[in-house]
Amino acid sequence: MLDKILVADDGSAGARRAVEMAADLAARYQAQLHSVTVEEELPRYAATMDEVDAVQEQKARFFERVTAEAQQIAARYGVEIECHVISGHEVEAIIRFCTEGGFDLLVLGFMGHSRIFERVWGSTSQTLTRLAPCSVLVAK
């Protein structure tokens, strides 16, 4: 039933719970497990290329940490995880990746926002749930 599972991982505590849950499901269903982390925009209106490079280096260190954590969690459940870092707006990029990869399940961490924030903007998890081409599991 579940052959390919994708977990969206932004390095937050909620995302770590999502990776745990996705790894658990992947072990139970013997499914392929992938994680996706979205690299958001570089500094806008930068004054030097070096400023852009410095942010990129900082991001690379962040992605290394996020990937290492996801691999440790997956290893605890005895499954392998393939980690991907992609660019763009997080909702657009995840939906595209999920669609193109033919995933059966998208696992997300829940990120709590204030009521005002959610009323005005909607939450990322809500938008992803609405737009995803497959079933979605939100880990809380």
Place this chain on the structure above:
Amino acid sequence: MNQWLVAAVWVALALAAGLISVRTAISVSLLELVLGVIGGNFLHLQTTDWTSFLAGFGAILLTFMAGAEIDPDSLRKHLRPSLAIGFVSFLLPFLGAMAFARHVAGWDAHSSQIAGIALSTTSVAVVYAVLVETGLNRTDLGKLILAACFITDLGTVLALGILFANYDLWLLAFVLVTAGVLAILPRAGKWFFARYAGRVSELETKFLFLLLFALGGMAVKANSEAVLPAYLLGLAMAGLFLQHREMVRRLRTTVFALLTPFYFIKAGLLVSLPAVITGAALIGLLLGVKLVTKAVGVYPLAGAFRLPRREGIYTTLLMSTGLTFGTISALFGYQRGFISQSQYTILVTVVIGSAVIPTMVAQAFFRPAPAALTSVPENVPHLAEVQEHA
């Protein structure tokens, strides 16, 4: 006033800009500029000799780093098309803005020239960030666009260095010494770095500062501008810097922590908000002139290089951005007395507008199709095709 308290206020503004930058992903330099405007207009912050020195040194190092950021192999590889696009991207806005300032706004000859130079620039950093985001920086097309931006900047720096210079013996000496240094620097620098780099006393940084100060000093003697040799030195040392990334990181720490905040805050605090209001129409018109002249120069070339319409407009808008060199040119004009504070304000406001508005329009309406955001588009022309069209 107590100089430590003055320093505390400047650094507080720089720190605030950094914190806002982390939250908003807006460049720290632009925020320093904006906080400088607030500091100058509401906190009545003023420049002192030592803040001006640090700001000037910041401008020199910013320019040096801008030159050193080029990939020499890429420039060599795309020399013809990048020269064509970069030169047109400099020349049309330069002539257009200069003519508009002279004949429509009624500015005198020197202030019109400063307007032309300040509005001819392209922000390499803004273009670079977008190319990295879209993955185009790894393609021939992306490298060509970047190389073209460097040529545009070179045009700006040369114009700034040459137009106002005194044609005397000092200029001759400056040209000869600079040419000599540039000729031997790649080898001499390589030898010096190989022998002395990585020591705790930072000998390679001192070597670099010595060259920047000495050539900058000679340029000023010839009534030229210290950023001219800085950019040329950067270009000459670009290859060496590719091999010494650790030194670049250490230099970046010095530049961003201590020097560029003073430069951008100073550039901002000389902006007069009342002059922004009274000059609003001229600001809008000059911004329009910059965007139109860039479009006239760059868009047809983008089409010639077989970029689809959307990507062509996107590239044109990105090449219409400006920030660092625009403010450096305006500040040069103000400090040399070629433009008044009102004219400085108008030019810097146009420069800030040209950093923000084209980028916003490009990102909102002409962002390439999603597929291009994570991978190299299939329709990116090969180098041979690009050169064929140049």
